[in-house]
Amino acid sequence: MKYKDYLKDNIVSVLIYLFTTILLVTLLFAFKTNIYLLIICIFLLLVSGFIISLYSFLRKNSFYKSYLNSLDKLTEKYLILETIKEPTTYEEKIIVNSLYDINKSMIEAINEYKRNTVEFKEFVEIWIHEVKIPISSMILKCHNQKYDKDLLSIIRRLDNSIDEVLYYVRSENTEKDFVINEVDLKDVIRDVSIKNKDDLLLNSIDFSTSINSKSISTDRKWLEFIINQIINNSIKYKKEKDSIITISSYDKEDKTILEIYDNGIGIPRSDIKRVFDKSFTGTNGRSKVKSTGMGLYIVKKLCDKLGYNIYIESEEGNYTKVIIELGSNDLYKI
């Protein structure tokens, strides 16, 4: 704020003041007042007018200047009320109070949404917990009645889709609800492998692993979900025959690298940069098997939260290799 701008804002008051002064001087002149008295009057009127306007300008300026300064410095602009100067004038009070009210109603509106999101997340978790019970019954029944393996494969697909929803909800939420523990990478790979055993065998995929028994810090369930999604993709996008899936791990500097390789149909060059995008289905996802385009998006989000780097290398018609840098995780160690 500049003095000039302040005067411009108050142009009417300035003009009235100047007009009154001129009128007064003319009147005094008309009544033939002593010339010295006239000069003193003019001087006093102009000086007092100037001082009054300057004083009022400086007062306003100090408030607005600090206000604009702190607004400029803040990245979260809505926190302005915490840094603002104590209001002294009535006008400042109006501004501060209205800011306070606006802020409050906005926070309430946001909290409402937050609560809805949390409630929705809780509902999804409970619902999934509920739906896993009939799925368990189905699997047990299939096993006891010695039903076809195809039926089990369908139930597993259902279970995988449900897990996708669960981990989507978890990955979208800002709070970190994973638990870091020391787990053996070999145990994680074993659990995922057994989960996919029937599908791998049914599709005559040559499955092999070369995993060093190594303790890593991770959330086991999250890592299992990540690897499971990738293996599911490898099974989905396999070639007609002689399919291979290989999982291997090795150490690079302070990191453990996990590689999941398949000799499937691969990913076209034009698609590879976008495979982690939300709802991206790509050429394969549209032509071969229906895909939601969410699987790898969720995988990427979970990896980000756990602090893992994930890349995909692929050559169309040849192979796909997913590389996950499991990190040293020293951060999590106490």
Added chain:
Amino acid sequence: MKKIMIVEDDSVIANELQLLLKSSDFDAVILNDFENAENEIIKNNPDLILLDINIPFINGEMLLKNLRKKINTPVIMVTSRENEVDEVVSYSYGADDYVTKPYNPTILLLKINALFKRCDQNKNTISYKDLTFDIGKGIVKASDKEIVLTKNEIIIFNLLLSNKDRIVTKDELMTDLWNNDEYINENALTVNISRLRTKLLDLGYDNIIETRKGIGYRII
């Protein structure tokens, strides 16, 4: 016959579990009175407890904590909640193993067998007729001769011998192999079985592994 107590409030699952366990030669009892769960379990004196976390009246984890003050029966916790917290809590309260619904029934059976084996300490060798099988070393001894088995053959022979009263399905064998990080296919299983047969023939045991077509194998 080992007695297993099923603590599960979903009656369909409980009944199917009972069927599954009975078909694997276990005596399975379902808990009905959840209000007095603790006393009921102690009264039944089972050899192993399958304990669901989400049961009426009392949380499964609390029940486990209370049980541990009185008995040392092996407990496998079962839950349908996909999270690490329950798992950590369960282990800290003294659970011996933990499975998440929906679980693979064969894996559950393997876990149960593994727990029983851990309880019977001197089970490092199995005897069959005049053969002794040292599981740790993978050596099968007859009166004058001995043979060394490969890792896959050890797993297969062990599972067959531990269940010699019934047919062991291909799926059980495969699952046990996969559970020991041997990710082989069914052809490889057939090859392993025939190699095992040849080795046993060297000890003078002809055809003690019988093939039940389409089902599995059995020691005779």
